[in-house]
Amino acid sequence: MEIEEKLGVFFGCTTAGAPHLLKGLEDFLSKAKIDYVPMGKDLCCGVPLTLAGYHDEAAEYVKKVADKLISTKITKMVTSCPHCYMMFKREYPEEFGIELPFKVLHFVEFADELLKEGKIKLRNRKDVRVLYHDPCGIGRRGPGLYEEPRRVLESCVQVVEADRNRVLGTCCGGGGLLRASLPKLAVAAAKRKIQDDVLPKGVDTIVTSCPFCTLNLADGAAEIADKEIKVFDLPQFLAEQMED
Amino acid sequence: MEASKEFNAYKRTIYKVLKDKFLKTALERAVTAFRKNRDAALAAFPEVVEKRERLQEIKDKVIDNLDYYVGKAREALEKNHAHTYFASDADKANEILKNIIGTGKMIVKAKSITSEELEFNKVMTAYGNTVYETDLGEFIVQLLGDKPMHILAPAVHVPRERVAKIFSEVAGREMPADPKKLAMFAREFLRDKYFKADVGFSGANFITADTGTMFLVENEGNIRFVTNAPEIHVAVIGVEKLMPTLSDAMLGLEVLMRYSGYLTTSYVSMISCPAKTGDIEKVTVYGAHGPKELHVIFLDNGRTKAAADPVYRDMLRCLRCGACMYECPIYPLVSGNWGYHYMGGIGVAWTALVSGGFAKAAPLAYSCALCGRCKEICPAGIDSSKLIERLRKDLKKEGLVPSFIKEMAETVIKEGTPYKKKEG
């Protein structure tokens, strides 16, 4: 028996809490004419608890989240947040023994699939140069999703690489709760990263695939007075490259 | 709310450091130079990348059998007329040191982060001795009354202008901010101290179990004086520095050099026993030209406990090459201010388990972005992010979580989001 696919999009609290990121993802989904169940707009995946060392509390919390997700009967879930993604994909089963009965994809995998299947059309703007920043969450701390976002971006713009990229890329400082514990240190790391990686390349646009990276890099960019650097989360950037 | 008070004090320090332009200049210079040297060293000896895997296996074998290797090394050393000791913690080590050294003595000292665990300078000075740091970086730090900010380059945070200022005070004349002239001044100042000193104190990079040979790696040449000129040489060595055999230590040496950015270092001293001669009728006389006595103290100080833990044990593989700190997105911004005696991401675990304890490690544990970059460069394959994640769990159990973390966690549990609801 063929089971009909039912797609859930888990926004995650950080994307949901930042209007421009939320709009970016929603715009992408609507322009791509995707049918989906929205979820995770006011439901956190539980990663702050695991990162804070609240293991027992997290175990209890994620069970409740899992129940809610399972009750939607989705067969596939997409999230644009590497933290949510790794929680559902790895921590839920491996750390908490919860097998989710649906496939979990990060947005970069989803967009790559849509592109391959010809389901999204992106404007060709090969005069535009963007630097792609690898989020640690889906990179070296995750399954190493390095090529998917590059394939998608290269289909519409020119991708510039930082000298250190992929598994050796420099972290923006936005993860590990650092933005909560020492926000100025997190932003200083982002600023340094932009000064080292981006400015020498003469690029003024950074695209990444993580709401934390996007917010943190944007805060770092704001501290560089003599040059305007724009930072986009991938869904947000792609939405702008799509016909209405 | 002790945990929060500690955290807030730490946060103030970090935020002050972020505004320090001098520090920023000094650190960026160091990071650029170090990365260039290390890349060159790895490119010249590409096989070292494979050798590091062999090294990790050797280190793991030692970590699994610390007692056994300590016993073997002590046996080898004693057979060679060295005195050996085992200190279960820093206080015990200091008691042993006081007995060996006594009071009213002059001590010349090689750079040793293990000695920081003992607060060697403070303890020995209070006991009526005079201590001279002889590593140029440590010498600067000692004069400034500061603390070392990097394990290889303790004065990484001090720009040359500040060195000139403090040296001028010591010299009683104006010194130019010229690294060459400043190094020459230190050379002249320290030269006669080696021969006047009663005791030379050092750590070691490795010590072999089969021959009891300690390896001391350096560039300046001060360690050769420290371990050779005075009549007594005392070494304090963490038990994780043990290597089963001489050839294992050679492998470790090679990996350490390359990952610290050297094609080769100026010197490697290998010391197995006091100086001796049999040149007069084959009668062995100790202290021919070098030290008459060699004392080796093996220091545990939490290492055996760490070794028994499935996660923390990895930290004992650390060679102190410093490579991770230069790749870290955080360390170059704040240097050793992110640390206690040990610093950076790996230093957080060392603070918790070895030198400082959980309470001292608590504020440091939330400065890591958990990006995993250090693991990619680490020759010992240590994943410091994993160590820190584990530590955060333990801090929660110990009730040492800072209040902002507690509030955030409670908000998640109650509201289903870490962000406080803005309205209604």
Ligand code: SF4
């Ligand atoms: S953790 Fe690894 S990279 Fe860092 S100092 Fe130790 S051995 Fe070197």
